[in-house]
Amino acid sequence: MWRSLWRSIDRFSLHYFRYIIKELREIKVVDNENREGVLDLLQSVVEIVIYGDRHDPSIFECFMEFQVLAEFVRILKIGGDARIEAPFLQYLSIMIQNMENEHAVYYCLSNGYINSIITHQYNFDGGDLIPYYVSFLRAVSGKIDRDTICLLVKVHQDAVVSFPLYDEALKFAHHGEKMIQIAVRALTLNIYNVADEMVYQFLTTPPVSEYYSGLILNLKRKCSHVDSLIRENSQERKRELILETDRIVDDFYYLKDILCIPEHCLSKLVAENIVNLLILPMLLTLLHARQSSDTGPSAVTCLYILSRLLQVFDGTNLVNVVGGGLLFSFMPLSMTDAAKPVASVRLNQVNASAVHYHEAEDMVNLQCQGLQNFTRNCLLAHSSECIELHSRFGCLPREDIQNEWGGLLHCIFSSNHSLMLASLMLLFVVVESKDIDHHLAAMMGFSQVKNASEVNGSIFARHIQKIVNKLLEVLTSEPPVSIEILLHTAWLLRKLLVFLDQKLDNYNYNLFKTSYELSCGRLREEFNQRWFDYIPDTLRNEWANCKRALEESSHSKDPFFILELASSQITPSGSADSAFDWQQMVDGVKVFILHLQLKPFIFGGDPFDNPLANLRNSSFAESGKRYASDLSLASFGSEVALGSGIPCKISFSGAGTRDIYVIPIARELSGKLLLVEQHPLHSRRGVVIAIAPLAGLNPMIDENHPTWLLLKLRDFEPRLQSSETRRFDSSTSIHGAQGRWILGFSNAEMCMAAYSVILEETRKQRAFVESLVAPLLENNFT
Secondary structure: OHHHHHHOOOOOOHHHHHHHHHHHHOOOOOOOOOHHHHHHHHHHHHHHHHHHHHHOHHHHHHHHHOOHHHHHHHHHHHHOOHHHHHHHHHHHHHHHHOOOOHHHHHHHHOOOHHHHHHOOOOOOOOOOHHHHHHHHHHHHHOOOOOOOHHHHOEEOOOOEEEOHHHHHHHOOOOOOOHHHHHHHHHHHHHHHHHOOHHHHHHHOOOOOOHHHHHHHHHHHHHHHHHHHHHHOOOHHHHHHHHHHHHHHHHHHHHHHHHHOOOOHHHHHHHHHHHHHHHHHHHHHHHHOOOOOOOOOOOHHHHHHHHHHHHHHOOOOOHHHHHHHHHOHHHOOHHHHHHHHHHHHOOHHHHHOOOOEOOEHHHOOOOOHHHHHHHHHHHHHHHOOHHHHHHHHHOOOOHHHHHHHOOOHHHHHOOOOHHHHHHHHHHHHHHHOOOOOOHHHHHHHOOOOOOOHHHHHOOOHHHHHHHHHHHHHHHHOOOOOOOHHHHHHHHHHHHHHHHHOOOOOOHHHHHHHHHHHHHHHHHHHHHHHOOOHHHHHHHHHHHHHHHHHHHHOOOOOOOOOHHHHHHHOOOOOOOOOOHHHHHHHHHHHHHHHHHHHHHHHHHHOOOOOOOHHHHOOOOOOOOOOOOOOOOHHHOOOOOEEEOOOOEEEEEEEOOOEEEEEEEEEEEEOOEEEEEEEEEOOOOOOEEEEEEEEEOOOOOOEEOOOOOOEEEEEEOOOOOOOOOOOOOOOOHHHOOOOOOEEEEEEOOOHHHHHHHHHHHHHHHHHHHHHHHHHHHHHHOOOOO
């Protein structure tokens, strides 16, 4: 009977809700004995309120009538510690998030109850209370709008003097937990999108506005940390470098989200901080061509940061600030004299005229002179060091100034490959931006308007042949540089050739021919190495990968390669590891393909033509029939005719010495060495017990034992993937000590016979591979 009575109670009824409220109001203290019961009551209240919000308005009327939120605040104050505070905040967050009725939301935000919960003195030391607290703040921010935000602020004389939700959230803005940072940033964006004029005035007035400058200063610290990481080349440091750059990019996207808020005073303040605290100092680093610094990021890091910043902040006019800064050291000397008086102006005076995201006319004057003056004034005002540099070189001819203080050109013509490639990367990010000012692009020499007089008179156009020459010198460097550097060098060279409105001069033309011939020679050398049989497949596999890499746009290309190159180490040469030899072959193929794909842009021809289209795409030639008895088709366990097999002995670890026959067989691309054991029932047939590729065996007769034949085995089997564009990682391959077989023959003559047959079959396989690739190696410069 009692069980049926209990079942009749509707736990979502108004009657039961009144009962729960009564129980809650009778609680006078929260201790270890009743803590669980109190939490059960709070959970029941939340569940019933959420149900009533959707199905029964009378429940929420009861919620307001009995001032249940006030009871929540009272329970929080007598709760005592985080063991009740954490679930309390969790239940309250769930209730607020699930409220859909606007009247209910308005009531919860009014009367100061939420502010009381926000400003309660929590003990955040230890435990896991912070995530629950920040989650609660975020839930509240998700329910505010222009009509309700006023309920959460404190106003005095028509000015907001306190905003607890925002103030308390910012205390965790730089918390170590990423999810907490994300929650705080989502909260701030919720507020920025619904704030009114009074709230914006509060947000953009010190000390609250110091949050934005703090973001930029924290960004600069991360940049300095990146510098320290690229100097310590280790696998662990590389992983940390990736994480640190990801954090920087996250910061960029957050700042961009703020700039997209259509509020003048907020976006202006954030833009000023970005320009004055981040962009201009980094431009000054580049103008000084500083390789390293104890007080700020190095030139390589600055180039990376500026490139990534412009990629993220697409649709803004920050690109024109960077572009103008890159031209700083090339401006006429008369403009420098005009800008001198501005140098005494302090940073806060520059802020008054700094760039504003939504008002391009404040930054980019359509008159090129105005744009130059603006950028120069900002740069000179930002550092007195600029004046000293100007006074030092002001009396020199213009060409000397470029040599001594050449800004970006100094980086481009640097002997440091990372610095050179990074500077060109930034240059192309700037000139390919859809927001670049037309006159600025024309000054730099990359205007899309094909006006010969305008382009030829521009800054970088005067040096275009020298820049091309610099890139070609990297391609022809001896010994060859890493494939990563060559790949990005080819990418930049192709871009320059596309922009170039003139043919290469004879020197650069011949330099590319030399580079092309070196790439052919490097590929030919691989025919004598242990991976020659994979050259055709690798050519087909890498063609599409290299083409995608060359055609990648500046704004889609991740400039992280700048930092990778700065921290990379060259793999030591002379390694006997077949993984190293494999990578050498793949790199040789890539270098050759890069030259093939660059060739049409220099010598003419169809850039979409694929000379590998006629390369056979199977392991066997299309001509000739294959038969089941063909030994080249044999696999482990196959039964084959012994035929011309040479008898010998081999010892496998754990299996003892076995009598076998050695059968080398090469058929077109396929080359195998079969170890065959005589069939117990058929004297002229045998069973294949082991197979090794002919390529890489490198047979040798032991000097001390003329009846022993030594064979080296490649220690892993590569897997070619057309989607794989990155460098092969030998650390993931299956290899240890170099594998080898020792075959013992009955006499020296039989050992020599086996040695000769293996060499002959290998030669046949190599000759076939060479015949496939030979047409590609013909130097037709027409």
